[in-house]
Every structure is written in structure tokens, then in C-alpha cells.
Amino acid sequence: MKARYLIWIRRISQVFFLALFFFLLTETRLPQDIYLDYSLDFAIEQNIRLDHPITFFFQLDPLVWLTSLISGNIWIKGFLWAIGVLFLTMFLGRFFCGFICPLGTLHHMAGSIRPTLKGERMVKANQKTPAHRFKYFLLIILLIAAFLGVNFSGLLDPISLLFRSMAQAVFPGVGIGLKEGFDLMAQSDIKILNPLIYSGEVLVSPVFGYGYQSYQTGWFMGAIFLLLLFLNRIKPRFWCRILCPLGALLGIFSRFGILKLAKDQEKCTDCKLCTSNCQGAASPKPGQQWENSECLVCFNCFDSCPENALSFGFKWSFKSNKGPDMGRRAVLGGLAAGVSLPLLGRLDGQIHKVSDPRLIRPPGSLGERDFLELCQRCGVCMKACPTNVINPTLGEAGMAGFWTPHLIMTMGYCEYTCTLCGSVCPTGAITEISVREKIKRPIKIGSAYVARGRCLPWSGNTPCIVCEEHCPTSPKAIYLRDDVVSGPDGNAFKVKLPYVDLNRCVGCGICEYKCPVMGRPAIVVIAAGESRSIKNQILLGM
Amino acid sequence: MNFPISRRESLKRLLRLSGGVAIAGTMTWPLKAPLSVWANPGKKGFLVEGKGQTKGYAVKDLTKKVFDAAGGIGKFISKGDVVVVKPNISWARAPRFAATTNPEVLEAVIELCLDAGAKKVRIADNTINNARRCFAITGAGMVAKKTGADLIYPRSSLMRNMKIRGYRLDVWPVFVPLMEADKIINLPVAKDHVTSRLTLGMKNWIGAVGGRRNVLHQDIHQTIVDLARFFKPTITLIDAIRIMVKNGPSGGSASDVETRNTLILSNDPVAADARGAQLFGIRPERIGFIRLGEKQGLGTYDLTKLDRKQVTL
Numbered sequence: 001m002k003a004r005y006l007i008w009i010r011r012i013s014q015v016f017f018l019a020l021f022f023f024l025l026t027e028t029r030l031p032q033d034i035y036l037d038y039s040l041d042f043a044i045e046q047n048i049r050l051d052h053p054i055t056f057f058f059q060l061d062p063l064v065w066l067t068s069l070i071s072g073n074i075w076i077k078g079f080l081w082a083i084g085v086l087f088l089t090m091f092l093g094r095f096f097c098g099f100i101c102p103l104g105t106l107h108h109m110a111g112s113i114r115p116t117l118k119g120e121r122m123v124k125a126n127q128k129t130p131a132h133r134f135k136y137f138l139l140i141i142l143l144i145a146a147f148l149g150v151n152f153s154g155l156l157d158p159i160s161l162l163f164r165s166m167a168q169a170v171f172p173g174v175g176i177g178l179k180e181g182f183d184l185m186a187q188s189d190i191k192i193l194n195p196l197i198y199s200g201e202v203l204v205s206p207v208f209g210y211g212y213q214s215y216q217t218g219w220f221m222g223a224i225f226l227l228l229l230f231l232n233r234i235k236p237r238f239w240c241r242i243l244c245p246l247g248a249l250l251g252i253f254s255r256f257g258i259l260k261l262a263k264d265q266e267k268c269t270d271c272k273l274c275t276s277n278c279q280g281a282a283s284p285k286p287g288q289q290w291e292n293s294e295c296l297v298c299f300n301c302f303d304s305c306p307e308n309a310l311s312f313g314f315k316w317s318f319k320s321n322k323g324p325d326m327g328r329r330a331v332l333g334g335l336a337a338g339v340s341l342p343l344l345g346r347l348d349g350q351i352h353k354v355s356d357p358r359l360i361r362p363p364g365s366l367g368e369r370d371f372l373e374l375c376q377r378c379g380v381c382m383k384a385c386p387t388n389v390i391n392p393t394l395g396e397a398g399m400a401g402f403w404t405p406h407l408i409m410t411m412g413y414c415e416y417t418c419t420l421c422g423s424v425c426p427t428g429a430i431t432e433i434s435v436r437e438k439i440k441r442p443i444k445i446g447s448a449y450v451a452r453g454r455c456l457p458w459s460g461n462t463p464c465i466v467c468e469e470h471c472p473t474s475p476k477a478i479y480l481r482d483d484v485v486s487g488p489d490g491n492a493f494k495v496k497l498p499y500v501d502l503n504r505c506v507g508c509g510i511c512e513y514k515c516p517v518m519g520r521p522a523i524v525v526i527a528a529g530e531s532r533s534i535k536n537q538i539l540l541g542m
Numbered sequence: 543m544n545f546p547i548s549r550r551e552s553l554k555r556l557l558r559l560s561g562g563v564a565i566a567g568t569m570t571w572p573l574k575a576p577l578s579v580w581a582n583p584g585k586k587g588f589l590v591e592g593k594g595q596t597k598g599y600a601v602k603d604l605t606k607k608v609f610d611a612a613g614g615i616g617k618f619i620s621k622g623d624v625v626v627v628k629p630n631i632s633w634a635r636a637p638r639f640a641a642t643t644n645p646e647v648l649e650a651v652i653e654l655c656l657d658a659g660a661k662k663v664r665i666a667d668n669t670i671n672n673a674r675r676c677f678a679i680t681g682a683g684m685v686a687k688k689t690g691a692d693l694i695y696p697r698s699s700l701m702r703n704m705k706i707r708g709y710r711l712d713v714w715p716v717f718v719p720l721m722e723a724d725k726i727i728n729l730p731v732a733k734d735h736v737t738s739r740l741t742l743g744m745k746n747w748i749g750a751v752g753g754r755r756n757v758l759h760q761d762i763h764q765t766i767v768d769l770a771r772f773f774k775p776t777i778t779l780i781d782a783i784r785i786m787v788k789n790g791p792s793g794g795s796a797s798d799v800e801t802r803n804t805l806i807l808s809n810d811p812v813a814a815d816a817r818g819a820q821l822f823g824i825r826p827e828r829i830g831f832i833r834l835g836e837k838q839g840l841g842t843y844d845l846t847k848l849d850r851k852q853v854t855l
Contacts, residue, residue: 516760
């Protein structure tokens with residue numbers, strides 16, 4: 001086939017998968033037109049679920065499959081896609097990186113649209129360097145750590161990284177900007193603007209929603225993402241060549257590839273156009289040995305060679321390709337670091353002593369040890385959550401649980417009849433539960449307590465019943481007792497005082513979210529009492 | 543009338559800033575203040591009560607019959623009106639728990655309005671739970687889809703500071719669609735509430751404002767009356783097909799619900815609530831906001847002063 005066609009097939013594939021990724025990312029939320037059929041209300045139990053296979057890219061990702069298998073001993077939903085990718089990689093090389101990976105496509109664009117480096121400097125930037133070994137080092141760390149029970153792979157897995165960066169930083173960032181604009185125009189009171197902002201807001205709402213979505217440490221995710229994009233200006237596809245652990249895994253599997261680059265040294269005029277256009281720094285120039293495991297199968301060298309000295313073709317042979325250049329230090333270092341990380345991660349006592357009271361996991365989450373074996377830190381649950389309560393952790397889950405999901409009740413609350421997060425989790429770290437199960441068992445995520453010093457009626461300031469009113473259980477876990485407290489002037493003052501019944505409280509946090517004492521509410525939910533833990537209980541017999 | 547002063551003021555300010563007297567003509571986007579077409583103070587109030595007694599009666603037919611007894615929907619809704627229906631869909635609860643307005647009643651009312659020639663029917667409620675989920679679960683979403691009514695997603699850009707000029711509330715953010723309506727139909731569900739005792743028609747207006755609603759409970763009765771004096775609905779229809787008798791206002795259990803198969807239609811917000819209270823076996827004057835409502839001239843809880851009708855199906 002002519003190289004030009006191959007290039008275009010690659011570009012179309014890249015655009016298609018990038019668009020698919022963004023489509024599925026956008027669809028990771030309650031659709032606008034979703035509704036349950038109320039005429040079936042008495043007949044059947046209905047659960048709200050998303051229509052689209054939004055975890056498709058995670059199913060396609062062999063690193064997600066492999067780490068959850070060796071870490072949690074779980075065959076994740078749709079793992080056959082990942083096996084399919086690995087199988088094809090054995091024959092076609094890292095075609096996933098060149099044709100499918102949406103993060104790779106973004107890096108490709110960032111590096112090749114009006115590149116900063118020109119001529120000889122670009123050729124120099126595209127030489128293979130020992131730094132390429134670093135990705136194997138990272139891969140080995142991730143695999144060993146996963147084997148020892150802490151799955152860090154999501155921090156560096158390209159699909160998780162891209163989803164997280166987009167869903168928790170880029171989209172909310174743009175959304176907040178737009179929303180501020182709309183609110184500003186709504187306040188301006190120029191009548192013409194009103195219908196304009198109304199339709200404008202409706203128009204962008206399928207992607208950005210109507211609220212100010214915000215995430216703890218979102219700025220950091222965004223900064224890392226921008227930095228990674230910027231690095232492409234210094235070295236094209238810096239991430240793919242040097243950092244990506246999935247690329248490393250696929251590189252190892254490309255060992256037996258039959259799609260090979262054939263070089264014709266006679267025709268080569270040493271113009272170095274192939275190297276200048278090479279995405280993977282895989283030494284395509286005749287005279288150098290082609291680095292099969294670094295090649296991203298972009299076909300640029302094939303296309304750019306003016307002398308037709310290079311061509312890709314299928315060639316069966318019993319001799320395997322040049323193996324990945326891992327370097328012994330990278331392997332040994334990876335082993336040492338991989339063993340150390342899970343041990344370091346347990347030093348903060350989160351698992352063995354007592355976990356942080358703020359570490360409130362989404363409903364249906366596995367116990368902490370199992371959770372850390374499976375959680376990809378991809379942020380799908382955070383994107384899907386309709387109240388924006390699920391946020392990435394900073395220190396709440398310790399080092400081992402950095403950026404895993406937890407609930408911040410001042411940002412939102414867990415809606416009593418919602419079970420969306422479990423239904424979208426790609427690895428099952430949050431198990432899928434039904435509304436019935438959530439309410440009947442019940443699935444508790446924590447327990448509320450009244451901070452009497454701050455509580456308005458308890459402190460004798462003013463009557464207030466907001467926490468009781470919002471409490472969603474029936475009978476209510478927050479109950480009121482008529483009582484007399486002393487007011488500021490010392491007079492007796494009749495109020496209703498809130499109390500929490502720990503047997504009924506599920507820790508949903510709506511009381512904390514709606515409490516008029518904002519910032520540090522007068523009723524607070526802590527993780528104790530969560531049903532996922534046997535140890536972290538308050539009452540006997542729960 | 544409580545005209546939105548803030549808008550006029552800010553307009554003036556903007557005009558001064560831009561010196562744009564010339565563009566003044568373009569600023570007449572038809573924003574109508576809520577028209578006070580409800581109970582003419584001189585006219586006698588009425589109260590129609592519909593009861594479904596036969597087994598398997600259609601809620602829709604009952605709704606229609608109630609409106610017919612009051613003189614037909616055409617008496618309240620004119621051709622070309624923009625009608626805003628304010629149901630109570632605050633909680634993401636299935637209709638069977640009676641935490642939200644019965645979707646069949648909602649659907650029937652919207653259809654009646656459209657039959658009467660309404661240009662546009664909007665469903666507007668500033669929900670407590672996530673609005674998208676409330677729309678999906680309470681049945682409002684399906685009703686909107688079936689009838690073609692607009693379901694307005696509450697959001698900060700649609701909250702505008704207005705002079706409430708109440709005893710307790712002075713300036714408060716109000717949900718804009720209600721300000722832009724020709725006619726407003728208040729469509730609450732009757733249920734239990736801990737501080738105000740009951741959630742009926744007048745309390746439904748808490749769902750028509752934005753801002754920090756969690757401080758309103760510090761003086762709930764006066765707040766309710768302040769809002770009820772600001773929002774003057776064309777008509778109030780209380781849904782008491784199923785009522786929530788305990789664990790209000792969120793409920794969530796079948797044992798919290800009793801079936802009453804009743805609809806209460808009135809142009810007097812106080813009277814409608816008074817009759818609603820009786821359904822719970824509570825004397826109207828025992829409820830703070832009903833008593834205050836009468837005292838502050840909003841209507842009467844003395845039901846003998848009204849034209850009363852009862853229809854059954």
C-alpha cells in the first residue's frame with residue numbers, strides 16, 4: 001500500500017478514537033433527557049444507568065486489565081478487548097500508541113503542529129536516548145507494586161491520566177469560565193442578553209452542565225497535563241517515549257511483530273527526513289538498527305522518505321525482533337522501588353491502624369485493602385457523580401491512596417437514591433449496587449455527629465432544623481427534641497435540638513452539605529461506621 | 543405590586559455607563575412582571591374539592607372535573623399566555639412516596655393549559671436534590687417529554703435579586719421563570735414538615751427562590767408568608783391524591799404515605815392551605831403560616847367565607 005494512504009488511515013483512526021474518547025467522557029454524566037417511567041412506579045424497581053459503554057477505553061487498555069488481575073485477582077468487565085489489543089500488538093507492534101491512544105494523539109498533535117524544533121535540531125531530538133528506559137522502570141514499579149497489593153498504575157496509565165485530567169481539570173476549568181460569563185451577563189440586566197445567555201447556557205449544558213463543577217487538587221492535575229503537553233515541544237511525544245508504562249508494556253509485547261520496517265541502505269541519501277518525522281525515536285534511518293519496541297507505527301518514515309528506501313511490510317520469521325532496551329539498572333531499580341512503594345504506602349497506618357475520618361469512600365466501595373488493589377484513580381466516578389461530592393484525595397487516603405475518590409460533604413452529598421458511581425467504575429473498586437440494596441441493607445458510608453458548639457439551636461443562637469429536614473432515611477436518622485436552652489441574654493429559649501441515631505444514619509452527608517454553618521458545618525460526617533469495613537465500626541452488632 | 547426594582551435600577555446604571563440612550567429602544571424584551579390576575583380582592587374566593595371515590599378512577603379526569611367546577615380552565619388561562627407551573631419536585635423520590643407532586647396531576651394541568659391555548663407551559667422548581675435526578679425520578683421529566691412543556695433547570699444565572707418587601711425578607715434571589723410568566727399555577731403536594739407542621743401551597747414558594755435557603759427555617763412562618771405575598775399565583779391546586787403524614791418532607795417509605803384521592807383548587811392561597819391542613823386532622827389556625835397569612839391579608843382560613851363546591855368521580 002502506498003505510504004500516503006497509510007498515513008491517512010492512521011490519521012482517521014486517531015481522530016476517530018480521540019472523538020470517541022471525548023464523546024464517552026462527555027456522556028459520563030446523567031443525560032439531559034433521562035427519566036424513569038412513572039407509570040411503572042408501583043410495579044418495578046428502576047435504577048438509573050448510563051446508556052453508553054463509557055468505560056470502553058479502560059477495557060481496551062491492557063495495563064488496566066493486567067494490574068487489576070495481578071493485584072486484585074479480578075477479571076474486569078470487558079477484559080477481552082485488552083487481550084485483543086495485546087494479541088494484535090504481538091504482530092503489529094505498538095499500533096495502539098500510533099492509531100488508538102487518545103493521549104498519544106494529543107501528544108502527536110502538540111508535537112507536530114508547527115513544531116518549535118526545525119531541521120537538525122529535530123533530528124537530534126528524535127534520537128533514541130537512554131532516557132527511554134525510564135518507562136520500563138515505571139512499568140516494573142507499577143507491576144510489582146500491584147502484585148504486592150497497591151495498584152498505582154492509574155496514576156500513569158494514559159487512559160486514566162487523560163480521563164482524570166480532562167474530567168477533573170480541563171472540562172471543569174472551561175465550564176467555570178463559561179458559567180462565570182453567563183452569570184455575569186445574567187446580572188447585567190441588558191434585556192437582549194437574557195435570551196442569549198439562556199440559549200447559550202442550554203447549548204453548552206450537555207457538556208459542562210449548569211453548575212460550578214470543582215475538584216480538590218484539580219489545578220494540580222491540570223498543571224501536570226499542560227506540562228506533559230508542553231514537553232512535546234522539546235521532544236516530540238516525550239510522554240510516549242519516556243514515561244508511558246502502557247507504551248512500555250506494549251513495547252515488550254511487540255517482540256514478535258511481523259509488521260517490519262525494511263530498510264534499503266543503497267537508496268538512502270542520508271537526508272534524515274525519516275528521523276526528523278519519527279514519532280517514537282525508533283531509529284528508522286538505514287544504517288541504524290530499527291527499534292521495534294519504540295516504534296509507534298505511525299508510518300511517518302515510510303511516508304517521508306523521498307528515495308523509497310524505507311517500507312513497512314509483513315514478514316514472517318522465526319527470529320524475534322530486537323528486544324526492548326530496558327537496561328539492567330531500570331529493571332533492578334524498578335524491582336526495588338516496586339517493592340518499596342507498597343511498604344511505604346502502609347507506613348501511614350491507614351490500613352492497619354485507623355483510617356482518616358475524612359476518608360469517606362463512595363457507596364459500594366470495597367474494603368480499603370481491596371479498594372487500593374483495584375482503584376485506577378481515573379475519576380470516572382467523580383465525573384459521573386451528579387452532586388460533585390466525589391473528589392480526589394490529597395492526604396486523606398495516605399500516600400498509597402493519592403487521588404483515589406472520596407466524598408467531601410461540603411462540596412456535595414451522596415444522594416440517597418443514587419447508585420451511579422458503582423455502575424460506572426471500570427475495575428469494580430466501587431461495586432455496582434441497586435438503589436434497593438443501598439437503602440435496605442443499608443450501605444453506610446459513614447456516620448454523622450452534631451458539633452454542638454457550632455449548632456445554632458444547641459448554642460442558643462436561633463431555631464434551625466435544616467439537618468433533620470434533609471435527612472433522607474425513613475424514619476429519619478436525625479431527630480429533634482423540644483428543649484429549653486439559654487439564649488445570648490441568658491433568657492430561657494425554646495428550641496428543637498437535633499440528635500443523630502447512629503443505627504439509622506447512613507452517612508450520606510446531606511445534613512453537612514445543607515447546614516447553614518458553612519465551611520465547617522455543625523453536623524459532620526466521618527468515615528466511622530462505614531459498612532465496607534469490619535473494623536471501623538462504632539456500634540456493637542452493626 | 544412588587545416590581546423588580548433591582549432590574550430597573552441596574553438598567554439605569556448601565557445606561558448611564560454606556561451613555562446609550564440610543565439603544566434604549568432595543569431593550570424592550572417582553573419581560574412581564576407577574577400579573578396580579580389572581581383573586582380580585584373584591585371578588586369572593588372559591589374552593590373546589592375533588593374526590594376520587596370509585597376504584598381505578600383516572601386522576602386526569604378528576605383534575606379536569608375540578609377545573610370545570612371552578613368554571614373551566616379558560617377562566618384562568620387565556621390564549622397566548624406563558625404559563626408557569628410550580629410543582630413540588632424537590633426530592634429525588636419515586637411518585638409513590640408522595641414527597642413530590644403527583645406526575646399525573648402535573649400532566650393533566652399542563653394539558654389543560656395547552657388546551658386553553660397557552661403559548662408555552664413551563665415547569666419550574668428550584669429543587670433540593672440534584673435537579674436532573676429530581677426530573678428523572680419524580681416523573682416530571684416524563685411529563686415534560688409527553689406534553690412538550692419546558693422543564694427549566696434551576697441555576698445561578700436564573701436567580702435574580704428581587705425586592706420581596708416582606709416582614710422578614712427584604713431582597714432575595716428569585717427564580718426568574720416565575721417572574722416572566724403571564725400566569726402561575728401553584729401545584730404543591732400535601733405533606734408533613736417538622737417546623738412548619740405541613741408543606742402545602744404557600745410553603746411551595748420556598749422552591750421558587752434561590753440563595754441560602756437553609757437560613758429561612760430560622761423564622762419559617764413569616765418567611766413563608768412573605769414569599770406567598772410576593773408570588774401571587776393565578777390559582778393553587780393542592781395535590782392530596784397521596785399525602786405524606788410523617789417523616790416529611792422527604793419521606794421515603796410506603797408507611798409514611800396515606801391515600802386521600804383529593805384535589806383542592808382555590809384562588810385563595812390561605813384557604814387552600816387551610817383545607818389541606820384539615821386533611822391531616824389539624825385545625826388551620828393551629829398552623830403558624832396560615833394564621834399569619836390571614837392576619838397579613840393574604841386570604842382567609844374561614845372556609846365558610848368561600849364559594850365551596852365538591853365534585854366526585
